[in-house]
Amino acid sequence: MTSNTMKRNAFIGITLSLLSFYNAGAQTISTTDIKKHITILASDKMEGRGSGKKGGELAADYIAGQFKVLKLVPKGDAKGYFQYFDVKNSSTHGAVDTTNRTTKNVIGYLDNGARETIVIGAHYDHLGMGHDGGSLDISPLGKIHNGADDNASGVAGVLELAKYYSQNKEKEKVNLLFICFSGEEMGLLGSKYFTDHPIVDLSKIDCMLNMDMVGRLPENKTLIVSGVGTSPSWGNILRKYESDKLKASFDSSGIGASDHTSFYLKNIPVLHFFTGSHSDYHKPGDDADKINYVGEQIVLQYIIQVISDIAVLPHLAFTPTKTNSNQSASVSMKVTMGIMPSYASDGNGLKVDAVSENKPAKKAGVLTGDVIVAIDEHKVTDIHTYMEALNFYEKGASAQVKIRRGAETVTLTVQF
Structure with missing residues (x-):
């Protein structure tokens, strides 16, 4: 074995050892x-x-x-x-x-x-x-x-x-x-x-x-x-x-x-x-x-x-995003539509991710993928405005729910 070959093999050995060390530590x-x-x-x-x-x-x-x-x-x-x-x-x-x-x-x-x-x-x-x-x-x-x-x-x-x-x-x-x-x-x-x-x-x-x-x-x-x-x-x-x-x-x-x-x-x-x-x-x-x-x-x-x-940052500053009244509104709601709302919002309505069986939304014809944009005169832009809107209704009441479905807009009557 030549000296160059020995040096090359030694270098390869050291390199493999280092790779093994770093992979073991990673x-x-x-x-x-x-x-x-x-x-x-x-x-x-x-x-x-x-x-x-x-x-x-x-x-x-x-x-x-x-x-x-x-x-x-x-x-x-x-x-x-x-x-x-x-x-x-x-x-x-x-x-x-x-x-x-x-x-x-x-x-x-x-x-x-x-x-x-x-x-x-x-x-x-x-x-x-x-x-x-x-x-x-x-x-x-x-x-x-x-x-x-x-x-x-x-x-x-x-x-x-x-x-x-x-x-x-x-x-x-x-x-x-x-x-x-x-x-x-x-x-x-x-x-x-x-x-x-x-x-x-x-x-x-x-x-x-x-x-x-x-x-x-x-x-x-x-x-x-x-x-x-x-x-x-x-x-x-x-x-x-x-x-x-x-x-x-x-x-x-x-x-x-x-x-x-x-x-x-x-x-x-x-x-x-x-x-x-x-x-x-x-x-x-x-x-x-x-x-x-x-x-x-x-x-x-x-x-x-x-x-x-x-x-590596200093203590993170806190900023409020919604008043706590939104939280209290969600707790005090007396009615539900029976949907799983999307919590990601672009400000142009509330997307329906799922619809519960035998609930008001299902009975009214609401479909997964629909986007709720209004409940009667209450504009819906996100989960918070949706909850605020429902807070106006009692059990037994009905509402005209405006929905964007693909390229069309439909209005459904929901009975709570």
Whole structure:
């Protein structure tokens, strides 16, 4: 062997060793692990993960077990991972279980010795066996609602981000608090309980990042990001990480039908990540085999890039996006149309993502994909003006609902 050959082989050996070293130290998001988590959480064994029910308890145990493996600091009650609270379903629609139950949030902490903390959250509960209301199935009772996208996908995101940061050799300049909430489907009960009984100083929470239904990135590769108006810093961060693999559609509001709302109402900047609704929403067909696992991996990599920018900024300024009267209006509504509204808005109406069976909208002829632009004289531009409009009606009343359907405009009579 010549000296040149020996030098070349030595150089190749050193190069391969360095590549091995850097690859070993680099953390990646694994589609295999995403699939593992969702398959377990959305299995029939979990019985739909009802809050305070057997399946929900099994899901909480699974999440806590993953936090323990990652050596996250327990931040629940009695130095454990669980924060306990009571729930009772207040729904009056259908055969609903209204028993008092105890359930729990699952909380793990990564202490990087920083002043600021980012909350990374998702709800792990779903609709159980159809006895807690909320199902869009015609006859839901006794059917397992596995909730693979809603919201085993978000929980898998929390677990993968927890793994990424707990194993990362370079610690972020923020602490990370990972929370999987229960009681979300009953009205954001777990996140409200946490923000009313925080285990860290709320003034030191930099922001809350919420993942709810991130498992079905569509063919157009659009991720819906809500809450961009809750801090002036968001605009400078979110656009720069778009690529040919992911586009972002932005909504300014900090109020929406998920757990980030509880943090927004405490004046904390929020972002909500959502890949869109679909025909399996709140139905037994939301199963693990329909998840876009590569798509979720892309979403999580996007969130990691966003966190890298947040971590080096001063404490994020909070800006309100809607007055709290919108939230109270949504609570006091006496009627419902029975639709799943889109939370992404261009200001030109409210898109209907799904229509519930045997509800006023379905009976009136409203279709998935319709865009509601007015209810009687009340103009509808987004989810907030839609909720405000419904606040004017009592049960038994009727309304003329103006809808944009493709290139035509139709008016339907809705009987509440």
